[in-house]
Structure formats: C-alpha cells, structure tokens
Amino acid sequence: MTTPDSAPEFVRILEAIDKLIHEPGRLMIVALLYIVESADFVFIMRQTGMTKGNLSAHLSKLEAGGYLSVNKQFIHKIPRTFLSLTPAGRQAFESYQQKIQQFWRDMPARDESH
Amino acid sequence: MSQIDLQALEKKAFRTVFDDGLWDLFIALALFLFTVAPILAGRFGLGDFWSSVIFLPFYLLAFWLFRIAKTGITIPRLGMMKIGAGRRSKIRGLQWILAVVLVLGLLFGVAVTVFGATLRSMNWMFTAVVCFVFMFSFTTAAVMLDVRRFIYYGLLIVMLVCGGEILFWRGFVTHHGIPQAFGLAAAVIGLTGLILLIRFRRKYPRTTEDIHDNA
Numbered sequence: 001m002t003t004p005d006s007a008p009e010f011v012r013i014l015e016a017i018d019k020l021i022h023e024p025g026r027l028m029i030v031a032l033l034y035i036v037e038s039a040d041f042v043f044i045m046r047q048t049g050m051t052k053g054n055l056s057a058h059l060s061k062l063e064a065g066g067y068l069s070v071n072k073q074f075i076h077k078i079p080r081t082f083l084s085l086t087p088a089g090r091q092a093f094e095s096y097q098q099k100i101q102q103f104w105r106d107m108p109a110r111d112e113s114h
Numbered sequence: 115m116s117q118i119d120l121q122a123l124e125k126k127a128f129r130t131v132f133d134d135g136l137w138d139l140f141i142a143l144a145l146f147l148f149t150v151a152p153i154l155a156g157r158f159g160l161g162d163f164w165s166s167v168i169f170l171p172f173y174l175l176a177f178w179l180f181r182i183a184k185t186g187i188t189i190p191r192l193g194m195m196k197i198g199a200g201r202r203s204k205i206r207g208l209q210w211i212l213a214v215v216l217v218l219g220l221l222f223g224v225a226v227t228v229f230g231a232t233l234r235s236m237n238w239m240f241t242a243v244v245c246f247v248f249m250f251s252f253t254t255a256a257v258m259l260d261v262r263r264f265i266y267y268g269l270l271i272v273m274l275v276c277g278g279e280i281l282f283w284r285g286f287v288t289h290h291g292i293p294q295a296f297g298l299a300a301a302v303i304g305l306t307g308l309i310l311l312i313r314f315r316r317k318y319p320r321t322t323e324d325i326h327d328n329a
Contacts, residue, residue, distance in 0.1 A: 027118070035124040036195045042321055043193030047127055076185055080194065097118070 013103045020065045021096045025050060026058045030067065030085065030093050038071070038084035059083065067092055125260045128201060132261050133317075134188045135310025140180040141267065142304030147172055149297040152289035167223075187311075191318035208258040212251055219247050241279040241290065245272045263306070271299045 021030050028048045033039060039047075045055050062068040067089030071082045085093070147169045154168075197205070222243055252268025255261070278291020287294055 031118050031120065031123055032127060035120055036127065036198050039195035040193045042190075043195045045321075046192055046318060047130070075189070075194070082194075082196075 008108070009106045013099050013106065017099050017103075018092055018096050020061065020067065021092060023058075025054065026062060027096075029055070029058055029062065030089065033068075033083060033085045034090060034093050038082045040080045040082050042080075044083065062089070124198065124201065127195065128197065129260055130192060131188075131195075132259070133310065134184075134192070134314040135307035136180055136183050136188065137261075138263075138303050138307025138310060139183075140176060140307075142300045142307055143176045143179075144173055145271075145296045145300035145303065147176075149293045149300060152292050167220075187315070190320045191315070204258045208255060211254050215247055215251055219243075238279075241275060244275055248272060248275070267299075267303055270302060271295070274299050 021027055025048070029044060032044060032047055041055070041059075044050075044059075045052060048055065050058070059068060059070075063070055067086055069084050069086050069089075071084070073080055073082055151169055226240065248271045249268045252264045252271070256264035256268075274295035275292070278287060278295035280291075281287045281294070282289075282291045
C-alpha cells in the first residue's frame with residue numbers, strides 16, 4: 001500500500017513508523033527493556049505474560065533487527081540469559097515514541113457536527 | 115496504540131521484586147531481635163542499648179538468609195533484572211538516608227547510656243525518637259521503593275511503641291514495653307510476609323526456561 005501525496009501528515013507518520021517495534025508484543029518487550037538496564041528471559045516472560053515460544057520468537061526478531069543484545073551468564077552455576085537493548089534499539093524506541101506522540105498531536109479532532 | 119507510561123511500567127516491574135514477601139520476613143526477623151534484646155538486658159545486666167548492639171552480627175546473618183531465599187525461591191520463579199539508572203540513584207539515596215538515621219540512632223543510644231538517669235527520666239523523649247526513627251525510615255523506604263505497605267508498617271510500629279510506653283507508665287510492663295511492641299509488630303509483619311510468600315509461590319511456579327531452550 002503506498003500512501004498518496006495528498007495523505008494527511010498523521011497518516012504519513014504511521015507509514016514511517018518502525019514496524020519491528022510497533023507489534024504489540026515486541027513493543028511491550030522493548031518498553032520493558034528500555035526502563036531497566038537488563039533483564040533475563042524469565043523476568044520478561046513474567047512481566048509480559050507471554051508464553052516461552054511466543055517470547056522467543058519476538059526476541060529473535062528483535063535480535064535479528066539489531067535492537068537486542070543477548071548475553072548468557074552463570075548466576076550461582078545456573079545459566080541465565082540476560083537481554084538488553086543495544087544503543088540502536090534504545091534510539092529506535094525513542095524515535096518510535098516521538099513518532100507516536102507526533103501522530104496523536106497531528107490527529108484531527110473528531111467533528112461533532114456530523 | 116496509546117502512549118506508554120514508562121514511569122508506571124517501571125514502578126510495576128520494580129514492585130514485583132517485593133511480591134515474594136521476603137523483605138517483610140526480613141523486617142520481622144530484625145524486629146524480633148529488638149524483642150529479645152531487652153530481655154537479655156535483664157538476664158546479663160547489659161543495659162537496653164548494649165544488649166541491642168550485640169545483636170548487630172545477627173542482622174547480618176538474617177540478611178544472608180534473606181539473600182539465600184531470594185536466590186533459591188524468587189529468582190527461579192520471577193527471574194532477574196538489573197535496575198535502570200533512575201531507580202539505582204533512588205536506592206542509593208535511600209541507603210544514605212537510612213545510614214544517617216542509623217548512626218544518629220546509635221549516637222542517641224550512646225548518649226542515653228552515658229548520661230544515664232538524666233535522660234532516662236525523659237521517657238517521652240526516648241519514645242519520640244524511636245517513633246520518629248521508625249516512621250521516617252519506613253516512609254522514606256515506601257517512597258523511594260514505591261512499596262506502600264511500608265508506610266503502614268511504620269505506623270504500626272509507632273502505635274505499638276506508644277502503646278507499650280503507656281503500659282510501662284502504668285506499671286503493666288517493663289523495658290518501656292519494647293519487647294511487647296516489637297514482638298507484636300514482628301508477628302504482624304512476619305505473617306504478612308508469609309502470606310505474600312505463599313501467594314507468590316502459587317502465582318509464579320518454578321521455571322528453568324531459557325531462550326536457548328528453543329534453539
């Protein structure tokens with residue numbers, strides 16, 4: 001779908017939005033990792049309420065997109081996978097937030113006369 | 115597609131760390147040591163203040179047990195996170211405030227011991243300082259850690275300490291009612307912690323799941 005030149009600005013913003021982050025599940029993951037330094041797989045699973053498979057799929061996509069850093073550590077001899085946003089991931093999320101705010105600002109008010 | 119309230123998200127994520135009730139159990143154990151100390155004072159003639167000081171190593175033991183419980187119970191169920199810079203500076207601020215309060219409390223205790231009867235006769239001052247220390251500490255912790263029930267714990271301790279002092283004036287109890295006040299507070303807070311721990315274990319079953327399980 002190509003946006004016509006005559007399309008309003010808020011529609012153009014939606015077209016330009018980062019679709020890797022925009023998916024609700026991945027948005028939750030990225031938002032969670034944005035507010036902490038890092039978190040392990042189990043913590044993210046508990047906070048987002050996702051199943052293991054669903055979470056793994058989203059994390060793989062984010063890692064492939066260069067937004068996620070995966071670091072395996074041994075904590076008390078138990079392997080734990082710590083996940084954190086890369087600088088590109090943090091920047092992408094901030095840009096996403098700005099675009100969403102811009103979208104709501106540019107969105108025309110509902111015409112009550114109709 | 116609404117905007118995300120990052121502050122609310124961070125508070126919610128951070129608060130889950132306290133869902134296990136282990137901090138409540140640790141606080142209850144620490145208060146219980148306050149209960150035992152005055153009783154020891156009578157038996158070994160140590161004085162109320164010094165009988166509390168000798169328990170300091172036991173607080174470290176209690177904290178060590180707390181850390182073991184976190185590792186064995188909480189982490190396998192809830193996972194781990196490393197907090198962000200904003201929360202880290204809040205916690206550092208809390209640690210400094212509590213350290214200052216602890217030092218001032220110790221100095222006050224030393225002063226009471228050194229000046230003996232002169233200060234001891236002012237029972238109201240001793241009670242007021244104890245109430246202030248606990249209320250201030252718990253309220254500060256509640257604000258910095260976003261855990262509201264800590265304020266209620268502070269209020270509970272203040273009410274019980276005042277009640278204990280009143281009973282002491284009327285001759286019903288000894289040691290300013292401290293063993294009774296802190297014993298009851300420890301029981302209430304400990305029970306709360308236990309209930310939270312049971313609910314936590316039911317809500318979050320153990321899991322060894324890891325991202326690489328799917329590889």
